[in-house]
Amino acid sequence: MADEEKFDAVVVGAGPAGTAAAITMAKAGLQVALLERGQKPGSKNVMGGILYNHYLEEIVGDAWKQAPLERPIIEERRWMMTRRWMMTPEAYIGLDYKNLRNREHPHSFSVLRAKFDAWFAEQAEKAGAMVVPETVVERLIVKNNRVVGVATGRGDDLYSEVVVVCEGIGLGAGLLEKTVIDGRPLRRKLRANEVAMAAKEIMQLEPGLIEERFNCEPGEGCTIECFGDSTMGMSGFMFIYTNKDTLSVGGGALLSEFNATLRSPNDLLEHFKNHPSVKPLLRGAETVEYLGHLIPEGGYRGIPKVYGPGYLVCGDAAMLSNPVHREGSNLAMESGRLAGETVIHAKEAEDFSERRLAEYRGKLDHSWIMADMRKYDKAVPLLEHNPQLLTKYPQVGDRALDEFFRVDGASKWDKQAKIFKMLRKEGLFRMGWDTFKALWAMK
Numbered sequence: 463m464a465d466e467e468k469f470d471a472v473v474v475g476a477g478p479a480g481t482a483a484a485i486t487m488a489k490a491g492l493q494v495a496l497l498e499r500g501q502k503p504g505s506k507n508v509m510g511g512i513l514y515n516h517y518l519e520e521i522v523g524d525a526w527k528q529a530p531l532e533r534p535i536i537e538e539r540r541w542m543m544t545r546r547w548m549m550t551p552e553a554y555i556g557l558d559y560k561n562l563r564n565r566e567h568p569h570s571f572s573v574l575r576a577k578f579d580a581w582f583a584e585q586a587e588k589a590g591a592m593v594v595p596e597t598v599v600e601r602l603i604v605k606n607n608r609v610v611g612v613a614t615g616r617g618d619d620l621y622s623e624v625v626v627v628c629e630g631i632g633l634g635a636g637l638l639e640k641t642v643i644d645g646r647p648l649r650r651k652l653r654a655n656e657v658a659m660a661a662k663e664i665m666q667l668e669p670g671l672i673e674e675r676f677n678c679e680p681g682e683g684c685t686i687e688c689f690g691d692s693t694m695g696m697s698g699f700m701f702i703y704t705n706k707d708t709l710s711v712g713g714g715a716l717l718s719e720f721n722a723t724l725r726s727p728n729d730l731l732e733h734f735k736n737h738p739s740v741k742p743l744l745r746g747a748e749t750v751e752y753l754g755h756l757i758p759e760g761g762y763r764g765i766p767k768v769y770g771p772g773y774l775v776c777g778d779a780a781m782l783s784n785p786v787h788r789e790g791s792n793l794a795m796e797s798g799r800l801a802g803e804t805v806i807h808a809k810e811a812e813d814f815s816e817r818r819l820a821e822y823r824g825k826l827d828h829s830w831i832m833a834d835m836r837k838y839d840k841a842v843p844l845l846e847h848n849p850q851l852l853t854k855y856p857q858v859g860d861r862a863l864d865e866f867f868r869v870d871g872a873s874k875w876d877k878q879a880k881i882f883k884m885l886r887k888e889g890l891f892r893m894g895w896d897t898f899k900a901l902w903a904m905k
Protein backbone atom coordinates (compact mmCIF):
# COMPACT_ATOMS: atom_id res chain seq x y z
CA MET A 463 0.00 0.00 0.00
CA ALA A 464 1.43 3.36 -0.98
CA ASP A 465 1.58 6.13 1.63
CA GLU A 466 -1.24 8.67 1.63
CA GLU A 467 -3.47 6.71 -0.80
CA LYS A 468 -6.94 8.28 -0.69
CA PHE A 469 -10.04 6.09 -0.90
CA ASP A 470 -13.69 7.02 -0.96
CA ALA A 471 -14.09 4.69 2.01
CA VAL A 472 -11.89 2.62 4.27
CA VAL A 473 -13.80 -0.15 6.03
CA VAL A 474 -12.37 -1.54 9.28
CA GLY A 475 -13.17 -5.23 9.81
CA ALA A 476 -14.21 -7.93 7.33
CA GLY A 477 -17.08 -9.40 9.37
CA PRO A 478 -20.66 -9.42 8.02
CA ALA A 479 -21.06 -5.64 8.58
CA GLY A 480 -17.79 -4.51 7.00
CA THR A 481 -17.96 -6.83 4.01
CA ALA A 482 -21.60 -5.90 3.33
CA ALA A 483 -20.64 -2.20 3.38
CA ALA A 484 -17.61 -2.80 1.14
CA ILE A 485 -19.61 -4.82 -1.45
CA THR A 486 -22.38 -2.21 -1.58
CA MET A 487 -19.94 0.66 -2.18
CA ALA A 488 -17.61 -1.23 -4.55
CA LYS A 489 -20.55 -2.29 -6.73
CA ALA A 490 -21.38 1.41 -7.20
CA GLY A 491 -17.82 2.02 -8.42
CA LEU A 492 -16.41 3.63 -5.26
CA GLN A 493 -12.75 3.16 -4.28
CA VAL A 494 -12.94 0.98 -1.18
CA ALA A 495 -10.33 -0.64 1.08
CA LEU A 496 -11.51 -3.39 3.44
CA LEU A 497 -8.98 -3.95 6.23
CA GLU A 498 -9.00 -7.09 8.35
CA ARG A 499 -6.65 -7.97 11.20
CA GLY A 500 -7.11 -11.76 10.81
CA GLN A 501 -4.83 -13.87 8.68
CA LYS A 502 -7.89 -14.40 6.49
CA PRO A 503 -11.35 -12.81 6.89
CA GLY A 504 -13.19 -15.01 9.37
CA SER A 505 -10.14 -16.65 10.89
CA LYS A 506 -10.73 -14.86 14.21
CA ASN A 507 -14.51 -14.67 14.11
CA VAL A 508 -17.05 -16.43 16.29
CA MET A 509 -20.75 -16.97 15.83
CA GLY A 510 -23.22 -19.70 16.84
CA GLY A 511 -24.15 -19.52 14.18
CA ILE A 512 -27.28 -19.24 12.19
CA LEU A 513 -27.20 -16.97 9.18
CA TYR A 514 -30.28 -15.55 7.45
CA ASN A 515 -30.07 -15.80 3.65
CA HIS A 516 -32.59 -13.00 2.93
CA TYR A 517 -30.02 -10.35 3.94
CA LEU A 518 -27.21 -12.09 2.13
CA GLU A 519 -29.29 -12.17 -1.05
CA GLU A 520 -29.95 -8.44 -0.75
CA ILE A 521 -26.21 -7.86 -0.95
CA VAL A 522 -24.85 -10.49 -3.36
CA GLY A 523 -28.01 -11.48 -5.28
CA ASP A 524 -28.19 -15.08 -6.54
CA ALA A 525 -24.54 -15.64 -5.67
CA TRP A 526 -25.75 -16.41 -2.12
CA LYS A 527 -26.53 -19.93 -3.35
CA GLN A 528 -22.79 -20.52 -3.78
CA ALA A 529 -21.97 -19.42 -0.22
CA PRO A 530 -20.36 -22.10 1.98
CA LEU A 531 -23.44 -22.65 4.15
CA GLU A 532 -23.63 -25.78 6.29
CA ARG A 533 -27.24 -27.02 6.66
CA PRO A 534 -30.64 -25.35 6.05
CA ILE A 535 -32.53 -25.15 9.36
CA ILE A 536 -35.71 -27.22 9.19
CA GLU A 537 -36.38 -27.57 12.90
CA GLU A 538 -36.03 -25.15 15.83
CA ARG A 539 -36.11 -26.49 19.39
CA ARG A 540 -36.28 -24.41 22.56
CA TRP A 541 -35.72 -26.12 25.88
CA MET A 542 -36.23 -24.67 29.34
CA MET A 543 -33.98 -26.74 31.58
CA THR A 544 -34.85 -27.18 35.22
CA ARG A 545 -33.21 -28.38 38.40
CA ARG A 546 -34.70 -28.74 41.85
CA TRP A 547 -32.75 -27.19 44.68
CA MET A 548 -29.25 -28.72 44.99
CA MET A 549 -30.22 -31.73 42.88
CA THR A 550 -28.90 -32.97 39.56
CA PRO A 551 -30.82 -31.68 36.50
CA GLU A 552 -33.74 -33.97 35.81
CA ALA A 553 -35.96 -32.38 33.21
CA TYR A 554 -36.49 -29.86 30.48
CA ILE A 555 -39.66 -28.37 29.08
CA GLY A 556 -39.43 -28.14 25.30
CA LEU A 557 -41.03 -26.47 22.33
CA ASP A 558 -40.10 -28.03 18.97
CA TYR A 559 -41.10 -26.51 15.66
CA LYS A 560 -40.38 -28.52 12.53
CA ASN A 561 -41.33 -26.71 9.34
CA LEU A 562 -40.97 -28.83 6.21
CA ARG A 563 -41.71 -25.78 4.01
CA ASN A 564 -38.17 -24.72 4.94
CA ARG A 565 -36.94 -27.47 2.59
CA GLU A 566 -38.23 -25.53 -0.42
CA HIS A 567 -37.75 -22.06 1.04
CA PRO A 568 -35.04 -22.06 3.70
CA HIS A 569 -34.56 -18.75 5.48
CA SER A 570 -31.69 -19.69 7.74
CA PHE A 571 -28.61 -21.88 7.58
CA SER A 572 -25.95 -22.99 10.01
CA VAL A 573 -22.54 -21.52 9.10
CA LEU A 574 -18.93 -21.67 10.17
CA ARG A 575 -17.56 -18.15 10.07
CA ALA A 576 -14.01 -19.13 9.07
CA LYS A 577 -15.43 -20.44 5.78
CA PHE A 578 -18.28 -17.97 5.33
CA ASP A 579 -16.39 -14.72 6.00
CA ALA A 580 -13.58 -15.71 3.62
CA TRP A 581 -16.14 -16.36 0.85
CA PHE A 582 -18.04 -13.15 1.60
CA ALA A 583 -14.83 -11.10 1.43
CA GLU A 584 -14.07 -12.73 -1.96
CA GLN A 585 -17.37 -11.26 -3.19
CA ALA A 586 -16.14 -7.83 -2.03
CA GLU A 587 -12.94 -8.34 -3.99
CA LYS A 588 -14.93 -9.42 -7.09
CA ALA A 589 -17.03 -6.25 -6.74
CA GLY A 590 -13.81 -4.20 -6.88
CA ALA A 591 -12.92 -3.57 -3.22
CA MET A 592 -9.31 -3.91 -2.12
CA VAL A 593 -9.35 -6.54 0.64
CA VAL A 594 -6.29 -6.36 2.90
CA PRO A 595 -5.99 -9.13 5.53
CA GLU A 596 -3.36 -9.29 8.29
CA THR A 597 -3.73 -5.56 8.83
CA VAL A 598 -4.62 -4.21 12.25
CA VAL A 599 -6.06 -0.71 12.29
CA GLU A 600 -4.35 0.77 15.33
CA ARG A 601 -6.13 4.11 15.39
CA LEU A 602 -8.41 6.40 13.46
CA ILE A 603 -6.59 9.48 12.18
CA VAL A 604 -8.34 12.65 13.35
CA LYS A 605 -7.54 16.07 11.87
CA ASN A 606 -9.44 19.22 12.80
CA ASN A 607 -12.00 17.12 14.71
CA ARG A 608 -12.74 14.93 11.68
CA VAL A 609 -11.82 11.30 11.00
CA VAL A 610 -9.75 11.39 7.82
CA GLY A 611 -8.24 7.91 7.67
CA VAL A 612 -6.66 5.04 9.59
CA ALA A 613 -3.19 4.20 10.86
CA THR A 614 -2.36 0.50 10.43
CA GLY A 615 -0.02 -1.87 12.22
CA ARG A 616 1.98 -2.11 8.98
CA GLY A 617 3.09 1.47 9.48
CA ASP A 618 0.89 2.73 6.65
CA ASP A 619 -1.61 5.56 6.94
CA LEU A 620 -4.65 5.26 4.67
CA TYR A 621 -6.79 8.30 3.95
CA SER A 622 -10.43 8.34 2.88
CA GLU A 623 -13.53 10.54 2.74
CA VAL A 624 -15.26 8.20 5.18
CA VAL A 625 -14.11 5.45 7.56
CA VAL A 626 -16.76 2.77 8.13
CA VAL A 627 -16.03 1.23 11.52
CA CYS A 628 -17.13 -2.44 11.64
CA GLU A 629 -14.68 -3.73 14.25
CA GLY A 630 -17.24 -5.72 16.27
CA ILE A 631 -16.79 -5.67 20.04
CA GLY A 632 -14.04 -7.00 22.23
CA LEU A 633 -12.89 -6.91 25.83
CA GLY A 634 -10.16 -4.30 25.28
CA ALA A 635 -10.75 -0.71 24.22
CA GLY A 636 -11.72 -0.62 20.55
CA LEU A 637 -11.12 2.14 18.01
CA LEU A 638 -14.34 3.93 18.97
CA GLU A 639 -13.40 4.14 22.65
CA LYS A 640 -9.86 5.27 21.82
CA THR A 641 -10.83 8.02 19.35
CA VAL A 642 -11.74 11.44 20.74
CA ILE A 643 -13.52 14.19 18.80
CA ASP A 644 -14.50 17.46 20.44
CA GLY A 645 -13.17 16.10 23.73
CA ARG A 646 -15.45 13.03 23.75
CA PRO A 647 -14.79 9.39 22.82
CA LEU A 648 -16.87 8.08 19.91
CA ARG A 649 -18.29 5.39 22.21
CA ARG A 650 -18.27 5.24 26.00
CA LYS A 651 -16.77 2.24 27.81
CA LEU A 652 -19.22 -0.68 27.84
CA ARG A 653 -20.78 -1.70 31.16
CA ALA A 654 -20.56 -5.32 32.29
CA ASN A 655 -24.35 -5.72 32.01
CA GLU A 656 -24.32 -4.51 28.39
CA VAL A 657 -22.33 -7.43 26.99
CA ALA A 658 -22.60 -11.19 27.15
CA MET A 659 -19.50 -13.32 27.26
CA ALA A 660 -19.81 -16.44 25.12
CA ALA A 661 -17.81 -19.58 24.43
CA LYS A 662 -18.24 -22.14 21.71
CA GLU A 663 -16.77 -25.50 20.73
CA ILE A 664 -16.83 -26.97 17.26
CA MET A 665 -17.25 -30.72 17.76
CA GLN A 666 -16.65 -33.20 14.97
CA LEU A 667 -19.30 -35.87 14.41
CA GLU A 668 -20.09 -38.08 11.44
CA PRO A 669 -22.94 -36.61 9.28
CA GLY A 670 -24.99 -39.83 9.56
CA LEU A 671 -24.84 -39.69 13.35
CA ILE A 672 -25.84 -35.99 13.34
CA GLU A 673 -28.90 -36.81 11.25
CA GLU A 674 -29.85 -39.81 13.40
CA ARG A 675 -29.46 -38.00 16.74
CA PHE A 676 -31.10 -34.76 15.69
CA ASN A 677 -33.89 -36.37 13.66
CA CYS A 678 -32.84 -34.72 10.38
CA GLU A 679 -32.96 -35.88 6.77
CA PRO A 680 -29.55 -36.01 5.03
CA GLY A 681 -28.19 -32.48 4.58
CA GLU A 682 -30.85 -30.86 6.77
CA GLY A 683 -30.27 -29.15 10.09
CA CYS A 684 -31.74 -28.32 13.44
CA THR A 685 -31.13 -25.83 16.25
CA ILE A 686 -31.49 -26.45 19.98
CA GLU A 687 -31.43 -23.43 22.28
CA CYS A 688 -31.57 -23.98 26.03
CA PHE A 689 -32.47 -21.60 28.84
CA GLY A 690 -32.81 -21.81 32.62
CA ASP A 691 -30.50 -24.31 34.28
CA SER A 692 -28.43 -24.59 31.06
CA THR A 693 -26.76 -21.29 32.03
CA MET A 694 -27.01 -22.03 35.78
CA GLY A 695 -29.90 -19.57 35.88
CA MET A 696 -27.90 -16.64 34.45
CA SER A 697 -29.33 -14.34 31.74
CA GLY A 698 -28.31 -16.02 28.54
CA PHE A 699 -28.69 -19.28 26.69
CA MET A 700 -26.79 -22.29 25.42
CA PHE A 701 -27.06 -23.79 21.96
CA ILE A 702 -26.35 -26.75 19.72
CA TYR A 703 -26.38 -26.12 15.98
CA THR A 704 -25.89 -28.88 13.43
CA ASN A 705 -23.27 -28.29 10.72
CA LYS A 706 -22.32 -30.67 7.88
CA ASP A 707 -19.93 -32.83 9.90
CA THR A 708 -19.61 -30.85 13.11
CA LEU A 709 -21.78 -29.48 15.89
CA SER A 710 -21.50 -25.92 17.19
CA VAL A 711 -21.99 -26.16 20.95
CA GLY A 712 -21.83 -23.05 23.08
CA GLY A 713 -23.55 -20.17 24.75
CA GLY A 714 -23.05 -17.36 27.18
CA ALA A 715 -24.47 -14.96 29.73
CA LEU A 716 -24.07 -11.36 30.87
CA LEU A 717 -20.51 -10.44 31.83
CA SER A 718 -21.86 -8.80 35.03
CA GLU A 719 -23.30 -12.15 36.12
CA PHE A 720 -20.04 -13.98 35.45
CA ASN A 721 -18.30 -11.33 37.55
CA ALA A 722 -20.83 -11.68 40.38
CA THR A 723 -20.76 -15.50 40.45
CA LEU A 724 -17.04 -15.94 39.66
CA ARG A 725 -18.04 -18.43 36.98
CA SER A 726 -16.49 -18.55 33.51
CA PRO A 727 -18.04 -19.30 30.09
CA ASN A 728 -16.09 -22.54 30.19
CA ASP A 729 -17.86 -23.55 33.44
CA LEU A 730 -21.15 -22.99 31.64
CA LEU A 731 -20.07 -25.00 28.62
CA GLU A 732 -18.96 -27.98 30.74
CA HIS A 733 -22.16 -27.79 32.80
CA PHE A 734 -24.24 -27.77 29.60
CA LYS A 735 -22.34 -30.54 27.86
CA ASN A 736 -22.83 -32.77 30.90
CA HIS A 737 -26.57 -32.18 31.21
CA PRO A 738 -28.26 -35.61 30.93
CA SER A 739 -30.38 -34.38 28.00
CA VAL A 740 -27.37 -33.05 26.11
CA LYS A 741 -24.67 -35.62 26.84
CA PRO A 742 -26.11 -38.38 24.62
CA LEU A 743 -26.34 -35.94 21.69
CA LEU A 744 -22.63 -35.18 21.94
CA ARG A 745 -21.39 -38.70 22.69
CA GLY A 746 -18.25 -39.48 20.66
CA ALA A 747 -18.05 -35.95 19.22
CA GLU A 748 -14.52 -34.59 19.32
CA THR A 749 -13.74 -30.94 20.03
CA VAL A 750 -11.69 -29.53 17.16
CA GLU A 751 -11.86 -25.81 17.99
CA TYR A 752 -12.60 -23.66 21.04
CA LEU A 753 -13.61 -20.01 20.60
CA GLY A 754 -14.72 -17.14 22.83
CA HIS A 755 -16.28 -13.76 22.06
CA LEU A 756 -18.52 -10.99 23.38
CA ILE A 757 -22.09 -10.24 22.27
CA PRO A 758 -23.58 -6.72 22.57
CA GLU A 759 -26.66 -6.74 24.81
CA GLY A 760 -27.08 -3.04 25.66
CA GLY A 761 -30.36 -2.76 23.73
CA TYR A 762 -31.61 0.40 22.07
CA ARG A 763 -30.31 2.55 24.91
CA GLY A 764 -26.80 1.17 24.44
CA ILE A 765 -26.48 2.29 20.81
CA PRO A 766 -23.70 4.87 20.43
CA LYS A 767 -23.71 7.73 17.92
CA VAL A 768 -23.46 5.84 14.63
CA TYR A 769 -22.26 8.69 12.42
CA GLY A 770 -20.01 11.68 12.84
CA PRO A 771 -17.49 13.81 10.97
CA GLY A 772 -15.83 11.37 8.56
CA TYR A 773 -17.11 8.10 10.07
CA LEU A 774 -20.00 5.64 10.28
CA VAL A 775 -20.41 2.70 12.68
CA CYS A 776 -22.15 -0.60 11.84
CA GLY A 777 -22.96 -4.03 13.27
CA ASP A 778 -21.75 -5.11 16.71
CA ALA A 779 -19.56 -1.99 16.99
CA ALA A 780 -22.82 -0.01 16.93
CA MET A 781 -24.31 -2.48 19.50
CA LEU A 782 -26.87 -3.63 16.95
CA SER A 783 -27.92 -7.08 18.09
CA ASN A 784 -31.10 -8.86 19.11
CA PRO A 785 -30.13 -11.58 21.60
CA VAL A 786 -33.78 -12.58 22.23
CA HIS A 787 -33.96 -13.87 18.64
CA ARG A 788 -30.20 -14.71 18.46
CA GLU A 789 -29.87 -12.28 15.56
CA GLY A 790 -26.74 -10.25 15.00
CA SER A 791 -25.26 -11.20 11.63
CA ASN A 792 -28.35 -9.90 9.83
CA LEU A 793 -28.35 -6.58 11.73
CA ALA A 794 -24.66 -6.33 10.86
CA MET A 795 -25.19 -6.99 7.13
CA GLU A 796 -28.19 -4.68 6.87
CA SER A 797 -26.52 -1.83 8.75
CA GLY A 798 -23.40 -2.30 6.56
CA ARG A 799 -25.56 -2.10 3.45
CA LEU A 800 -27.33 1.07 4.68
CA ALA A 801 -23.98 2.68 5.57
CA GLY A 802 -22.71 1.77 2.09
CA GLU A 803 -25.73 3.41 0.45
CA THR A 804 -25.18 6.54 2.55
CA VAL A 805 -21.59 6.84 1.36
CA ILE A 806 -22.71 6.32 -2.27
CA HIS A 807 -25.17 9.23 -1.91
CA ALA A 808 -22.49 11.39 -0.27
CA LYS A 809 -20.16 10.65 -3.17
CA GLU A 810 -22.85 11.53 -5.73
CA ALA A 811 -23.42 14.85 -3.93
CA GLU A 812 -19.66 15.34 -3.39
CA ASP A 813 -20.61 16.15 0.18
CA PHE A 814 -19.15 14.04 2.98
CA SER A 815 -20.14 16.40 5.76
CA GLU A 816 -21.51 15.08 9.06
CA ARG A 817 -24.96 16.39 8.10
CA ARG A 818 -24.88 14.34 4.92
CA LEU A 819 -23.67 11.21 6.76
CA ALA A 820 -26.60 11.59 9.19
CA GLU A 821 -28.66 9.99 6.38
CA TYR A 822 -27.37 6.66 7.77
CA ARG A 823 -29.04 7.20 11.15
CA GLY A 824 -32.28 8.16 9.36
CA LYS A 825 -32.13 4.95 7.31
CA LEU A 826 -31.56 2.87 10.45
CA ASP A 827 -34.41 4.63 12.25
CA HIS A 828 -36.82 3.79 9.44
CA SER A 829 -35.68 0.18 9.12
CA TRP A 830 -36.72 -3.01 10.95
CA ILE A 831 -33.36 -2.81 12.78
CA MET A 832 -34.34 0.07 15.05
CA ALA A 833 -37.93 -1.22 15.29
CA ASP A 834 -36.54 -4.49 16.74
CA MET A 835 -33.95 -2.73 18.90
CA ARG A 836 -36.68 -0.60 20.48
CA LYS A 837 -39.02 -3.57 20.91
CA TYR A 838 -36.48 -5.62 22.88
CA ASP A 839 -34.80 -2.74 24.71
CA LYS A 840 -36.03 -3.91 28.12
CA ALA A 841 -35.73 -7.66 27.55
CA VAL A 842 -32.18 -8.18 28.90
CA PRO A 843 -32.66 -5.94 32.01
CA LEU A 844 -35.91 -7.84 32.69
CA LEU A 845 -34.06 -11.17 32.89
CA GLU A 846 -31.16 -9.61 34.79
CA HIS A 847 -33.46 -8.26 37.53
CA ASN A 848 -35.92 -11.16 37.62
CA PRO A 849 -33.83 -14.34 37.94
CA GLN A 850 -36.95 -16.26 39.05
CA LEU A 851 -38.01 -16.30 35.38
CA LEU A 852 -35.11 -18.63 34.59
CA THR A 853 -34.82 -20.49 37.90
CA LYS A 854 -37.93 -20.80 40.05
CA TYR A 855 -40.66 -20.71 37.38
CA PRO A 856 -39.19 -23.50 35.21
CA GLN A 857 -39.02 -25.61 38.41
CA VAL A 858 -42.68 -24.89 39.13
CA GLY A 859 -43.54 -25.80 35.53
CA ASP A 860 -41.57 -29.03 35.87
CA ARG A 861 -43.46 -30.02 39.02
CA ALA A 862 -46.84 -29.15 37.48
CA LEU A 863 -46.08 -31.18 34.32
CA ASP A 864 -44.75 -34.08 36.39
CA GLU A 865 -48.06 -34.19 38.24
CA PHE A 866 -50.07 -33.74 35.03
CA PHE A 867 -48.40 -36.57 33.09
CA ARG A 868 -47.85 -39.06 35.95
CA VAL A 869 -50.34 -41.95 35.95
CA ASP A 870 -50.42 -43.00 39.58
CA GLY A 871 -53.94 -43.89 40.68
CA ALA A 872 -55.05 -40.33 41.46
CA SER A 873 -58.05 -38.96 39.54
CA LYS A 874 -57.55 -36.12 37.08
CA TRP A 875 -59.70 -33.89 39.35
CA ASP A 876 -57.31 -34.59 42.23
CA LYS A 877 -54.32 -33.83 40.02
CA GLN A 878 -55.83 -30.58 38.80
CA ALA A 879 -56.57 -29.50 42.39
CA LYS A 880 -53.04 -30.46 43.49
CA ILE A 881 -51.46 -28.44 40.64
CA PHE A 882 -53.63 -25.41 41.44
CA LYS A 883 -52.75 -25.63 45.16
CA MET A 884 -49.06 -25.83 44.30
CA LEU A 885 -49.26 -22.82 41.99
CA ARG A 886 -51.09 -20.85 44.70
CA LYS A 887 -48.41 -21.76 47.23
CA GLU A 888 -45.66 -20.68 44.83
CA GLY A 889 -47.32 -17.29 44.36
CA LEU A 890 -49.87 -17.33 41.56
CA PHE A 891 -50.31 -13.56 41.67
CA ARG A 892 -46.54 -12.93 41.48
CA MET A 893 -46.24 -15.32 38.53
CA GLY A 894 -49.09 -13.59 36.73
CA TRP A 895 -47.52 -10.20 37.40
CA ASP A 896 -44.10 -11.38 36.14
CA THR A 897 -45.68 -12.81 33.00
CA PHE A 898 -47.40 -9.47 32.40
CA LYS A 899 -44.07 -7.64 32.95
CA ALA A 900 -42.32 -9.96 30.48
CA LEU A 901 -44.98 -9.40 27.82
CA TRP A 902 -44.97 -5.65 28.50
CA ALA A 903 -41.17 -5.50 28.17
CA MET A 904 -41.42 -6.95 24.68
CA LYS A 905 -44.53 -5.14 23.47
Ligand SMILES: Cc1cc2nc3c(=O)[nH]c(=O)nc-3n(C[C@H](O)[C@H](O)[C@H](O)COP(=O)(O)OP(=O)(O)OC[C@H]3O[C@@H](n4cnc5c(N)ncnc54)[C@H](O)[C@@H]3O)c2cc1C
Pocket residue numbers: 474475476477478479480497498499500503504506507508509510511512513514597598599600628629630631637660661662712713754755756757776777778779783788789790791792794
Ligand atom coordinates in the same frame (compact mmCIF):
# COMPACT_ATOMS: atom_id res chain seq x y z
C1 LIG B 1 -21.15 -17.30 20.49
C2 LIG B 1 -21.89 -16.41 19.52
C3 LIG B 1 -22.99 -16.90 18.84
C4 LIG B 1 -23.68 -16.10 17.95
N1 LIG B 1 -24.71 -16.64 17.24
C5 LIG B 1 -25.33 -15.92 16.29
C6 LIG B 1 -26.31 -16.54 15.44
O1 LIG B 1 -26.59 -17.72 15.56
N2 LIG B 1 -26.90 -15.77 14.50
C7 LIG B 1 -26.58 -14.44 14.33
O2 LIG B 1 -27.14 -13.79 13.44
N3 LIG B 1 -25.65 -13.84 15.13
C8 LIG B 1 -25.02 -14.54 16.07
N4 LIG B 1 -24.04 -13.97 16.84
C9 LIG B 1 -23.76 -12.53 16.67
C10 LIG B 1 -22.93 -12.27 15.42
O3 LIG B 1 -21.79 -13.08 15.44
C11 LIG B 1 -22.53 -10.80 15.35
O4 LIG B 1 -23.65 -9.99 15.55
C12 LIG B 1 -21.89 -10.48 14.02
O5 LIG B 1 -20.74 -11.25 13.83
C13 LIG B 1 -21.51 -8.99 13.97
O6 LIG B 1 -20.83 -8.73 12.78
P1 LIG B 1 -19.78 -7.53 12.70
O7 LIG B 1 -19.27 -7.52 11.32
O8 LIG B 1 -20.40 -6.31 13.25
O9 LIG B 1 -18.61 -7.90 13.74
P2 LIG B 1 -17.63 -9.15 13.74
O10 LIG B 1 -18.26 -10.34 13.15
O11 LIG B 1 -17.11 -9.24 15.13
O12 LIG B 1 -16.46 -8.70 12.76
C14 LIG B 1 -15.55 -7.70 13.13
C15 LIG B 1 -14.32 -7.87 12.25
O13 LIG B 1 -13.44 -6.78 12.47
C16 LIG B 1 -12.11 -7.27 12.58
N5 LIG B 1 -11.38 -6.27 13.38
C17 LIG B 1 -11.64 -5.90 14.66
N6 LIG B 1 -10.80 -4.91 15.05
C18 LIG B 1 -10.01 -4.67 13.98
C19 LIG B 1 -8.94 -3.76 13.76
N7 LIG B 1 -8.55 -2.89 14.70
N8 LIG B 1 -8.33 -3.74 12.55
C20 LIG B 1 -8.73 -4.62 11.57
N9 LIG B 1 -9.74 -5.50 11.72
C21 LIG B 1 -10.36 -5.52 12.91
C22 LIG B 1 -12.30 -8.63 13.27
O14 LIG B 1 -11.19 -9.47 13.08
C23 LIG B 1 -13.55 -9.14 12.56
O15 LIG B 1 -13.25 -9.79 11.35
C24 LIG B 1 -23.31 -14.74 17.75
C25 LIG B 1 -22.21 -14.23 18.45
C26 LIG B 1 -21.50 -15.05 19.31
C27 LIG B 1 -20.29 -14.50 20.02
